Amino acid sequence: MTDDHLRSWCEIRERVAWREVRHGPRGPEGPVRGRRDGILHRIATGESARDPVRARRLLAAYRRVRADAAAGRILDFGLLADWQRTVLGVPYAPFRGGTAFAKGGRERYGLDADTPRRFAACLADSRQDGIPVASRAARAYLDVCFFHPFSDGNARAALLTLAFVLAEEEIVLDQVGPLVQLRRYADDLDGARGTAELVGMLIEGTRRRRDGTSHAAGG
Numbered sequence: 664m665t666d667d668h669l670r671s672w673c674e675i676r677e678r679v680a681w682r683e684v685r686h687g688p689r690g691p692e693g694p695v696r697g698r699r700d701g702i703l704h705r706i707a708t709g710e711s712a713r714d715p716v717r718a719r720r721l722l723a724a725y726r727r728v729r730a731d732a733a734a735g736r737i738l739d740f741g742l743l744a745d746w747q748r749t750v751l752g753v754p755y756a757p758f759r760g761g762t763a764f765a766k767g768g769r770e771r772y773g774l775d776a777d778t779p780r781r782f783a784a785c786l787a788d789s790r791q792d793g794i795p796v797a798s799r800a801a802r803a804y805l806d807v808c809f810f811h812p813f814s815d816g817n818a819r820a821a822l823l824t825l826a827f828v829l830a831e832e833e834i835v836l837d838q839v840g841p842l843v844q845l846r847r848y849a850d851d852l853d854g855a856r857g858t859a860e861l862v863g864m865l866i867e868g869t870r871r872r873r874d875g876t877s878h879a880a881g882g
Contacts (some may be wrong), residue, residue, distance in 0.1 A: 666773035667773035672809035681798040686863030697837025718801035724749040797863035800828040
C-alpha cells in the first residue's frame, strides 16, 4: 500500500518539541517589523516576473491576511478559503475532494471523513499557549503544506498562513526567500524542527537589520 504522508506528518508533528526549539539569542517575540515587507518584496520581484496576474491575486490576498490579523480574526479553514479564492481567482475554494500528491508524486496525502476536522484542530493550535510564535507559525505553515487542503495553490496558502500567525504578534519578516526555497518533507522530524528554527532566525535577522546591526539580505 502506498504511504500516506499526511499520516506521517501528523505523527512527526506530535514528536517535535515545539516549546524547546531554538529561536535565536533574543527570542522571536514581537513586535518586529523590518525596513521592508519580505512578502511584498517577493511578490514585486519573483512573482511578478513569473506571472503578473498571479502576483496581483497574491498581493490582494496578502492584504486581506494583514487586515484579518489586525481585526483579530481566528485562523480556521473558512479564513484560509477566503484568501484562497482571491489567490486563485475562483468563486469557491473547498477542501480537496480526493488524495493529493506533491513533489512529483513522491508524497501522497490521504483523505478520509475526519481529515477536515483534524486540519481544523491543527489550525486552532496556532494560538496554543506556551509555544513560541516562530514554532506556531512554522507548524501552521507545515500543516497547510502537508494537509494540502486545496486542489491548487497550497504553497501560497502556507505562506499566507505563516504571515497571518506572525502578523498576530506584529511580526513582519523582511525576507522570506530562505523559507519558500526550503524543500520540506512530511516524514522529516529534523526538517520540521529546522523550519521552526529558520523562522526564528528570520525574525531575529529582521530585528537586527532593522536596528542596523547586520547587512540587509535578499529574498
